[in-house]
Amino acid sequence: MTDSVQGRQAPYRIAPAFGGEGDTLLRIVVELSATPGVASRDELLTDGVVALVAQLARVAGGPPERPIAVDVRVPEASPPAVECEAFVEAARGLVQSLVLERGKSIGPVNVVVSHPAQEQDRAATWAYLAAGTGSFSRGATYDLREVAV
C-alpha cells in the first residue's frame, strides 16, 4: 500500500468486491494502515470514504438475494488509531443508510470489522452471513476486535 509517487504509505486499500464459485457472499475488502500524519488521515476520510461509496453503489446493483459484507481490517494498535475508528464509523453510517435506502432491492449488507490476524473470526462470520439464515442481519456492524480491558 505504498504511494510510489510520494513514498508515503497509502492509508487504505479497497479491493473490488468478488465472489467465486460456491462463494455466495460478496466482500468489499478494506485494508486500513495506521499511517501517521494529517495528510493520510484526511485522505482516508475523504478519498477512502469516496472509494467505499463507489464500491457500495456498484454492488448495490447486483442480484438482490446476494449478501454483501464490507470487510474492514484495522491494524492492531493500542490505543487504536483515531482515524481508523473514524473510518469504521463512517462505514457503519454508509451501510445503515444504504440498507434504509434500498430495502429489499439489495441483498443483506453488513460491516464486519476485525484485525488482520482474525482469520477464524472472519471465516465463521462469512459462513453465517452467507447462509440463508444469516439474511436477517442487515445494516449491522459486527466489530470482532478484542478490546484490552
Add this chain to the structure above:
Amino acid sequence: MTALITGAAGGIGSAVANAFEDSGERVVRHDLRAPEAPDGTYLTGNLLDDDVLTSIERHVNDEGVTTVVAAHGVAGAQAISSISAEYARFVMSANTVSVLRLYDAVAPALAQRSGVFVAVASQAGLVGEANNGVYCASKFALVGWAKALDRAPFESRPRVRLLCPGATQTPLLVDAFRGMADSAGVQYEDVLASRLAQIPAGRLGRTEDLGAAAVWLAALPTRRSVIAAVTGGEVLA
C-alpha cells in the same frame, strides 16, 4: 471567558453564539463569509485553508479562547448510488476533515486553559438515514473520532463534546429534506410530515434548544468525551 463559534452565520451556529453571549461569555464568530451586519468580532475563511487555520490558532492563543464550538457543516442528502465522487469528497471535507483540522489547530491552547472543544455532529451520526448516506458517514466519523479519543489516556488535550442535534428548524434542514425528497421521488412536504410523525416531542428542534445544549456541554467538567443526542426522542442514544 471567550468562545469561538464556527458556522456562526448558520441556524444552529448563530443560536449557539447567542446562547454563549447570554451566558456571559465573550463570543468570536467565524464563517465562510461574514454576514452583511456582523455581530461583534467576526473571523472568515475556509477552514480547509491552512492560512485560515493559522489565523484562527493565533486568535485563539492571543484572545484567551477557552471554548471552541465547531458548528459549521453542509448538507449531503443524495442516494449512495447517485452521489458524485466530487460531492461526496466535498461533504466529507466540510463536515469531518475541517473539524479535525480545526481541533488540531486549537487543541494545544485549549488544553493549556482546561478548555473544551464542542463539535456539532448530528443524529445522522448515530443512526443511518436513507438518501443521506455520505452526510451520515461524515457525522458518524466524528462520533468515531470522539469515542476513540477516550480510549487513549487523557493527557494534555481539551475536553471534547459532540452535540448530535435531531431535525432542527434551519435552512440546512430544508436543503436536506429537499434532497431526500428528490432522491426518493416524493414531495418535500411528505418528507417533513413523515419526520414529524417520528419525533416523540411532536415538533422539530428549535435552534435555541441546541444553543442551550452547547452551553451545558461546554460547562461540564468531566473529561469523558460526552456525546449528546438532542433529538426530541427521534433517535435515542
